Structure formats: C-alpha cells, structure tokens
Amino acid sequence: MDRLQEPLAEVLAERYGPGVQVRGLNRGGGGASRVTCPFEAVTAAGEEHPLILRLASPGAVASSPLLHEAALMRAAGTAGVPSPEVIAAAGEDGPLGAEFVVMQRIEGETIPRRILRDPALADIRPRMAGQCGEVLAAIHRILAADVPDLDQTDQLESWRGILDAIGEPHPALEFALRWLDRNRPPAHRTAVVHGDFRNGNLIVGPDGIRAVLDWELAHLGDPLEDLGWLCVKAWRFGSELPVGGFGPYDQLIEAYEKAGGDEVDRVALRWWETFGVARWAIICVMQAQRHLTGGERSVELAALGRRVAENEWDLLQMLP
Incomplete structure (x- = not known):
C-alpha cells in the first residue's frame, strides 16, 4: 500500500x-x-x-x-x-x-449478521424489505444508454457453461439446471440488472439503506433476477425471513411495484430465486477452484467450497 x-x-x-x-x-x-x-x-x-x-x-x-x-x-x-x-x-x-x-466512504453497517441483529438497527429492520423494493425499482430505471457495453447473455446458459467448463461432477446442480431450463418463465422486459443485490452489498444505518455496493456483475437482463437473488437462502444468514433475512416477500413486491417496478409474477420470482441458489452454488465451486489451483490461496475461498453441498441441498428442497 x-x-x-x-x-x-x-x-x-x-x-x-x-x-x-x-x-x-x-x-x-x-x-x-x-x-x-x-x-x-x-x-x-x-x-x-x-x-x-x-x-x-x-x-x-x-x-x-x-x-x-x-x-x-x-x-x-x-x-x-x-x-x-x-x-x-x-x-x-x-x-x-x-x-x-x-x-x-459512507458510514454504516455492511456485515449481514450485524444488520440482522444490531439493536441500533432494530427500528429499520422491519422496513428494509420495502426499502429494497424501492431501491431495486430505481436500479431498473437506469438508462442502458448511460452505461454502454453491458453484457446481455442468457444467464442460465452462461452459468451452465461455467459449470461444464469446471469439469467436476455435480449431479444435484446438473439436475437443477435441467429443471430450470424446462420450466423457464416467459421473459420480462430487459433492464439494467445489478446482478449482486443482497444483504452484504448494502450499507445500512438507523435510517435504512445508505448505499448499494459491488456493481461488478451488472448486466442487461430480466429485472426479476435481482429480486430472486435477494431472496436466496444464503443471504438470509440464519433468519427465517425470505427477503435478505429481514422481511417477507409481500413487502418487497408491494414496495417494488409501488415505486414503479414492473408487476411481479410470483411464479417467475420463485424461478429466479431457484436459479439464484444454483448460481451461488456454481460460484462456490469456482471460488474453491481458485484456491485449489493456486490462483489465490485463501481459507475463505476453501470454505466457500464446503458450502456447495449446502446449496445443492437447498436446491433439492426447492424443486417440486
């Protein structure tokens, strides 16, 4: 430094x-x-x-x-x-x-477990799912022309290709990806998608969400991808509440629609949530490979590899 x-x-x-x-x-x-x-x-x-x-x-x-x-x-x-x-x-x-x-540098809390447990944030937590809906509606208003050259690829095909390239057998993931392909919902409009909007990429204070971080996965796609990713079980950090661990689906959806977001098809939202779990599992496989191949020796990356099985279990519980 x-x-x-x-x-x-x-x-x-x-x-x-x-x-x-x-x-x-x-x-x-x-x-x-x-x-x-x-x-x-x-x-x-x-x-x-x-x-x-x-x-x-x-x-x-x-x-x-x-x-x-x-x-x-x-x-x-x-x-x-x-x-x-x-x-x-x-x-x-x-x-x-x-x-x-x-x-x-914006002051506030970013560590998810503290966001979910800190007494100083007790008053805002019950409203955070709604705030997420409002922020996501704003994200999906970003003009694509203001950020040229955003990637626009089929997300399911892209992540399936990544898993295939790794060359490891993961039957549960392969089964889930096949189900996702066969049950894909109709496409919504194309918008700027944050790609990693979740508890852990937000700066939160007693007044609520102060900043959205980590835009490196942004791309053009279905706005419901962001809502589904926010609801992935990994981002609840032990809480029973499905939206980031701090709120219910209804609060997120109602706030999103009221703030100008598209009407939310709940079946499609469930599909995107399931896709998000599969995507996170593949990311965990990728990060473990970085450690195992010497790209970056890291206990954190190795630990992510241990989480692949957790996500495979979650997927099998979600599939009908």
Whole structure:
C-alpha cells in the first residue's frame, strides 16, 4: 500500500487541491475479485475526507472493469439509487499502474449478521424489505444508454457453461439446471440488472439503506433476477425471513411495484430465486477452484467450497 500513497495523492489533488495527503491507507476486506482499502484524504487546510480505494484482487478475473463499475455508480446516482460518489477512476495505464476507483466512504453497517441483529438497527429492520423494493425499482430505471457495453447473455446458459467448463461432477446442480431450463418463465422486459443485490452489498444505518455496493456483475437482463437473488437462502444468514433475512416477500413486491417496478409474477420470482441458489452454488465451486489451483490461496475461498453441498441441498428442497 505504501507505494500507492504518492500517486494516489496526485490523483486526489485534482479534486481537493495541491498538498492533499493520503492517511491510513490499508488493505481492508473485499469481495472475491476486489480489494477494498479505506483511507482519509487530508487537504492542505486540514479537512479530512473519508474515502475508499478499490483495486482488483490478484489472480481474480472480474466480470467487468472497475471503470465500468464507476460508470454504473454514477448512472445509479442519477436514477435515484443510493450510491457513493465516485471521486476518481482510471485503468491499468493510469497513475496507479492498476485499474482503480476512489469513492466516497459512507458510514454504516455492511456485515449481514450485524444488520440482522444490531439493536441500533432494530427500528429499520422491519422496513428494509420495502426499502429494497424501492431501491431495486430505481436500479431498473437506469438508462442502458448511460452505461454502454453491458453484457446481455442468457444467464442460465452462461452459468451452465461455467459449470461444464469446471469439469467436476455435480449431479444435484446438473439436475437443477435441467429443471430450470424446462420450466423457464416467459421473459420480462430487459433492464439494467445489478446482478449482486443482497444483504452484504448494502450499507445500512438507523435510517435504512445508505448505499448499494459491488456493481461488478451488472448486466442487461430480466429485472426479476435481482429480486430472486435477494431472496436466496444464503443471504438470509440464519433468519427465517425470505427477503435478505429481514422481511417477507409481500413487502418487497408491494414496495417494488409501488415505486414503479414492473408487476411481479410470483411464479417467475420463485424461478429466479431457484436459479439464484444454483448460481451461488456454481460460484462456490469456482471460488474453491481458485484456491485449489493456486490462483489465490485463501481459507475463505476453501470454505466457500464446503458450502456447495449446502446449496445443492437447498436446491433439492426447492424443486417440486
């Protein structure tokens, strides 16, 4: 991180003026393909601005460039989605020698189990499923023209191809993918889909959802994909409530429709939820492979491999 401080300060000088300093830059947590580094930009006048630097993880292949994520966050803010302000962004040929995004650091809770249990969030939890519906309606209002070159592929075919390429036998997943193919609902309209909207990618405070994070899986597709993913059992973190662990289906659907989202076909929503469980299982297989093949040695990635069986069980319970 030390080598990044001087070039990062030069980048931030365009926003905060000459003499800005980078303070407290440390590698923090992050997703499977991004590193999140919190720090403060301190101006020559002593003003502190809490920021986040995002970098690609070594050995990982992300679904979209960070520059694309920056464009998505800007477009999301325009559409009314709570989103961090993008301060700076550049590609591999930029001043940091690697693709990066610097964004506003928004205070709040991101750890799902704390969101579901923290007494400080007790008042907002019963309303969060509705807030998710409102935010998703805003996401699906993002103009595709504002974020060109978004991928538009058949999600079921794409993830089936990924599983086939791994070359491991997973009979339960293969059975579920066959059922999903034979019971596919009619297509809805095409919209910008976040692709990873769930408990864990939200910043939450006592006032509710303050920001939506991690746009790297965004693409064009059926808006119900986002609603179904939010309801996947893995994102309930032990709660019985189906929507992110904090609310019922009805609250999500009613708020989504009231906020301008399309009318929700509940059978189709169940299909997308089932697809989401299968997709998460395949992602767990992929992450375990990263560890086992030496792409990135990580106990976290190895542990995700252990979760494949949990998702296979969940799928078998969901299928009629």
